[in-house]
Amino acid sequence: MGRKGTPGPHGEAADADTDGEAEAGQAAAAGAGAQEAEAWPPGAGPGPPLWRLPEELLLLICSYLDSQALGRLGQVSRRLQRFTSRDLLWRPIARACLNSGFTRHGTDLVTNIPVKERVKVSQNWRRGRCRQGTLLKWRRNLMPWMQLEGGCLYLSQAEDIHAYQLCPDGSSLRRRPLAIFSGHEEDVCRFVLASSHVVSGGGDGKIGLHKINGTFSIKFSAHEQEVNCVDCQGGVIVSGSRDRTAKVWSLSSSQLGQCLHTIQTEDRVWSIAISPLLSSFVTGTACCGHVSPLRIWDLTSGQLMTHLGRDFHRGAGVLDVLYETPSTLLSCGYDTYIRYWDIRTSSQKCVMEWEEPHDSALYCVQSDGNHMLASGSSYYGVVRLWDRRQKGCLHAFSLSSPTSSPVYCLRFSTTHLYAAVASALHVLDFKTP
Missing domain, CATH: 1.20.1280 (Monooxygenase)
Incomplete structure (x- = not known):
């Protein structure tokens, strides 16, 4: 439910649009x-x-x-x-x-x-005021991933990635894709948009590289098992796999597909992200061993720099990790918490944490870079909105009730939130509720 605060000098709780009678x-x-x-x-x-x-x-x-x-x-x-x-x-x-x-x-x-x-x-x-809609449906259950860039929404559907043009209202899209990026022999696990390319990791153990506005496309063998996660910045690709390794790859034309470092993580890698400074990257692993599931590695040498946190219980795998600044990042996963880390303060303890109230694993997290967080839960397509200045959840929206599905991925703009569950792509329109 929405909460009403007391307007301050610049209070966020103050309404920009006043009550009709008061205005009159x-x-x-x-x-x-x-x-x-x-x-x-x-x-x-x-x-x-x-x-x-x-x-x-x-x-x-x-x-x-x-x-x-x-x-x-x-x-x-x-x-x-x-x-x-x-x-x-x-x-x-x-x-x-x-x-x-x-x-x-x-x-x-x-x-x-x-x-x-x-x-x-x-x-x-x-206040949680929005209009819900369904943009796409597909016949079999998938584990879709997506990216939002400008007026385009990129969505993985099985072995392919489809690029859709959003309509000006943001609440609908053109059903015919602008482009389809193919090449994997099994489902796409994760992908990112970087340097005018789509970089994808698949269940076939390969990394795909596709030019967004062109015909160039290449794939190369990367891991012995599925590539669960990839990131790409500054001419470098990092990937993580079920085979318990993370690898660093060059994106330059002369070294394309050449592995620069292979890191033995001793655990399955579920998530990965490169620091904005392009000096390091973080891996989120399954936490099935005796090592921390969050570790930061030097991008140039591949050496371990530090690990984050302690006393994680077994199985507290990190499913999503997100840098906000070079020194701050967010993580979430099977232990039902969103955690906010500031490595300038401490690498042993997170600065803040927010617990999913129904004890559900958290598959994904996104931030507006300021006060708002959004998370996707493992049951009934539940999307939660959080104000990081508060401990409790602001609002929850169930997008796949009565059928249960995780929210595998979500993205939002200032007006709309898009969430992908097993069989559909949903939209929450906050501009015209």
Whole structure:
């Protein structure tokens, strides 16, 4: 259920769109001022007192208003509506919101949508208000993986990867794929988009490399058993396998398919990710032995740098791992926890953790880079939204009830969340609930 907070100076809990009756009352109270501001004739002397202020001072005054006050001020006149809609005023408010397109350090990742509009949609994420839909269905159960880039959604379906064009509303897609990337003899386990390529790992033990906008395609033998996970950055591919090894590969044309390092992990590798600094990578393993399931390796030498955590119980395998910054990462898996690690603070203990309340394994986790997390559970297609400033789950959505299926993968934009279960691809539309 959604929670209502007390609006602060830039409180995320404050509503950007005010209640209809409150707006009507405010508009009526300011009706005379609105007519004066709109009807003030040119050359008839100074306008209303508010407009006599320098713009810099007016901006400073408005910067102390929360989203509710800014919304009400914008009801006074069209001129104030335009003025109070400026991104500059909404940016501090948006940074405190869920999934508004801003990272923790203030970087704007979504520059094509006005910030005020994103704050409005953010209230729907916080309250769990959305419209559910099904984009695709397939006849047999699969373990799909996907990536979202721009207006395209890439989805693995058995041995192939399909690229679909999303419609402008974000809640539907064109059923005919833009492209199909083939080559594996068994199901695709994981894939990533990097350097204008699709890099995939398959159950046939091979890695596939496909040019997104071209015909170039190649695959090469990588592991003795299925390639459970891959990542690619900076001209390097890393892969992990059930055969208890992780490998580093060159993406350069002169060394393509050449293994640079083979690392004996002593355990099946379920997840892998390269650090944004391109100096190291992390592996998440099955935790069936006596070693930590999370270990960080030097990308250049292949040597173990450190392991994360301690006292993991047997079988607490890490199914998904995600770097947020070069020193912070998220992990989740069979032990039902999302964990947030900061290696600057400690490699032995995570900074924060969130427990899946129904004791379900967590197959995947995603972050907005700021306050929101989304996770996919192992039963009934349950997607959960989390505010990392709180311990408990914000909202849960069951996408495959009454049939039970894990959420194998999820991705989201500032307006939509896409989740892949065993037999379908679902969408949650938070823009038009």
